[in-house]
Amino acid sequence: MRYGILVFACFALAMVSCNSDDDNGGPEAIPPSLLSEVAPEDDETIREFLNTHFYNYEDFDTPPEGFDNKIIIDTIAGENAGKEPMMESAVPITFNVSSSHLGLSAGEENIEHTLYYIEVRQGEGNSPAYPDSTLVKYQGSLLNGTTFDENQDFTWNDYRNIAVRGYADGIAQMRAGTSDQIVVNEDGTYQINNSGMGIIIIPSGMAYFNRSPSTLISPYSILMFKIELGLYKENTDHDNDGIPSVEEDLNGNGFLGDDNTNAEEEPLGATPRPNYQDPDDDGDGISTRNEISDDNGNIITPYPDADGDGVPDYLDPDN
Structure with missing residues (x-):
């Protein structure tokens, strides 16, 4: 069953607590915890x-006959007491x-x-950059095993629609397969024989933090x-402005949402358009591509800089 959490666009309201104080006149919003407090706990x-x-690393090391390449996680206990912990x-x-x-105002x-990545099977292709569109199968769950989202068929992920930052950052650690290893099955589905497989564990600050996008995901999950x-x-x-999205990360912090050259000129109340979604990055009326x-x-590379001030023309409204 697919819940579409990765492309969830509207987040739930912050948790509220009821306060009987008549002066408040209603529920009082609980302020979010600090990132600096939650990160070490996570x-x-x-x-x-x-x-x-x-x-089940042993299945991937020496695949048994008919192995379905499914990743299975279990507790180290009882007959599994001698298994190698995932931490290794x-x-x-x-x-x-x-x-x-x-979207918080704490000023942190x-x-x-820290995100943790486990390479279960190395792909034979190269690795994507974090904003690159990726063709994946995935299953998302909580640490208690509750599944909140999955797609058992290959589907294209678009960075613009991914609400969980750590998801894209984790996939960027993987190596993909190659197009020459695509095999079409009799039922019309297909597989990529040399694809990469991995496990990504994401702290709440790189996920939804204090938000609860569904009944299955509580705040700080x-x-x-x-x-x-x-x-x-x-x-x-x-x-499609000619600048790869990974190059639109102007401050190099691995997050594209805060790179918006003409933010101050955008209409009041309008949805911000960071550079990777803006075909006219400097807002001068001339498209970036032109x-x-x-x-x-x-x-043209290097990108033109007509006045030689070190800022390329597509980011410089003075040109």
Whole structure:
């Protein structure tokens, strides 16, 4: 069953608590916890999970006859007491998260969050950049095993529709398959024989944090994804302006939502258009593509900088 959490566009209201004080006149919103408080708590919970659980690595090391390539996670206990904990193969990757990235006003900047990635099967292709469109099968769950979203058939993921930042960051650690290894099955489905497979565990600050997008995901939930990465579109250009979306990360913080060159000129109340979604990045009325192309439509690199001030024309409204 597919719940579509990855493309969830409207988040639930913040939790409220009832206050009987007549002066308040109604429920009082509970302020979000601080990223700096939640991040280390999440990391401790994730590490405990990784140390007490294992996945069926032996099946992937030596596939039994008829193996379906499914990732299965279980507790290290009883007859499984001797299994290798997931922590042994987990790779921690640190990212900086600011409260503004989550639409919060706490003013916290660059709070370290650690995502954990386990390579279950290495793909034979290359790795995507985090904004690249990817062809995947996936299953999303909580650490208690509750599944909240999955797609058992390959589907294209578009960065613009991914609400969980850590999901894209985790897939960027994987290697994909190659198009020459696509096999079409009799039922019309297909498989990619040299695809990559992995497990991603995401702290709440790189997921929904204090939001609750469904009844299955409570605020401050840690999310886990089992991923099969088939293919990806290299240098995905979401606004077709000639600049690959990964190059629109001007401050290099791994988050595209805060790179908006003409933010101050956007109409009051309008939905912000960060550069990777804006075909006219500097808002000067000349499209980005025109400002980086010659008369024949060929893109010029390095990108033109007419006044030599170090800012390319497509980001410089003065040109």
